[in-house]
Amino acid sequence: MSASVRVPGLEVGRVKALWRYPVKSMGAEPVRQVAASWHGLAGDRRWAFVREDRGRSGFPWLTIRERADMSQYLPSFVDPDQPDSSPVLVRTPSGADFDVVDPELAADLGGGVSAIKCDRGVFDTMPLSLLTTQTLASLGALVHTPLAVQRFRPNLLIEAVGDASFPEDEWVGAVLQIGGARIRADGRDKRCVVVNIDPVTTTQNPTVLRAIAQSRQARLGIYGSTVAPGIVAVGDPVIISA
Numbered sequence: 001m002s003a004s005v006r007v008p009g010l011e012v013g014r015v016k017a018l019w020r021y022p023v024k025s026m027g028a029e030p031v032r033q034v035a036a037s038w039h040g041l042a043g044d045r046r047w048a049f050v051r052e053d054r055g056r057s058g059f060p061w062l063t064i065r066e067r068a069d070m071s072q073y074l075p076s077f078v079d080p081d082q083p084d085s086s087p088v089l090v091r092t093p094s095g096a097d098f099d100v101v102d103p104e105l106a107a108d109l110g111g112g113v114s115a116i117k118c119d120r121g122v123f124d125t126m127p128l129s130l131l132t133t134q135t136l137a138s139l140g141a142l143v144h145t146p147l148a149v150q151r152f153r154p155n156l157l158i159e160a161v162g163d164a165s166f167p168e169d170e171w172v173g174a175v176l177q178i179g180g181a182r183i184r185a186d187g188r189d190k191r192c193v194v195v196n197i198d199p200v201t202t203t204q205n206p207t208v209l210r211a212i213a214q215s216r217q218a219r220l221g222i223y224g225s226t227v228a229p230g231i232v233a234v235g236d237p238v239i240i241s242a
Contacts, residue, residue, distance in 0.1 A: 012171065013160040013238040015178065016133055020155065022075040022088050023100060023115075024048035024122045025063040027199075028150055029076050033233035036181035036226050039120045040127030041155050043083025047075070047100050048122040049113040061122065062113050064194045068202040069093060071150065073109075075100065084119075126186055130156045130168060131221035138165040139220065142211045150199040151208070152191075152221060158238055168222045177241040180230025188219035195220070 019028035020041045025048075035042040049062040064070045072093040079086035088100040098105035101115050121127055131154040140147045149157055156178070160167040171185040191212050196204045212220050 008240055008242060010240045011161060011237045012167070012176075012240060013132065013158040015156060015232065015234050015236045015238065016159045017149075017157040018155065018232065018234055019150075019153075019157075020044040020083075021153065022047060022077060022083070023073070023090065024061055025067075025070045026090065027071050027074040028153070029074075029080075031080070033179075033231055035229065036128070036178075036183065036232050037229045038127075038226055040123065040226070041232075043077055043080075043086075044127070044155065045121040045123055046083065046119070047088060047115055047117055049106070049109060050116055052112050052114060062109065064197055065192075067109065068197050068204070070109075071197075071199040072202070125189070126223040126225050128156070128183060128224040128226065129154045129189055129221060130158060130183075130185070130224060132158045132160045132166075132168050134160050134164060135166045135168060135221060139208075139211065142215060143205070143207050145205075147208065148199055151195050151197070153194075154221060156232070160238075166216070166220075171240075172222055175227055175241040176224075177237075177239040179232040179236035181226060181232050182228035182230070182241050183224045184227050185222050185224050187223060188217075189221040189223045190219050 018031045020043050021028055022043055024045045050060045051062050074091040075088050077083045077086040089097050090100055090105055091097050092108050106113050131152055136149055174185050176183045196206050196208050212218055
């Protein structure tokens, strides 16, 4: 991290948007404010679908890798303020609504899967992910096409201060004060083939991951963890805390 962003109290951006993903690999639920706890944003990745043919596999989850349209299944909490106890409804691409544990939803997903609840969330690496609007625009320029932010499935979209192309890289190693929470920027986010899939059309564009691999060491955005729980809201400043 450069000396220019090591100064405690320095504002480096503001929260542009917030999302949680009640079901791993399904669509995002936008929120205006949400609690950031030890296990990520309240309600994030608390459910997942397990492929029954994977047995004791280290990665048994049904994801966008297996079903490109999975992000078009839209989950939401019936009581968004109480995600730990609220039922989850999922709207399918055809417009039908099912409880997340309804066998008909599992059948709609192709069968051979079952829903499980994970109190600590199902995360591939770390419980929080962050991306800046500048990074999204800069990558779009590299591949010569606008990119939907949900390709990258962030929890926090930040509009950074200044005109640097990939500003969040400089925050790695810092603790960020965002609203009432303190979040450590643990590292750059290593990307996989999921970013090639357009979340709206489900078409694939391999130039997206190729550009990230060739120019960014396959990393885009940052991941992090909560060091002091608190409420985070759209519009909150992002401040270097330590």
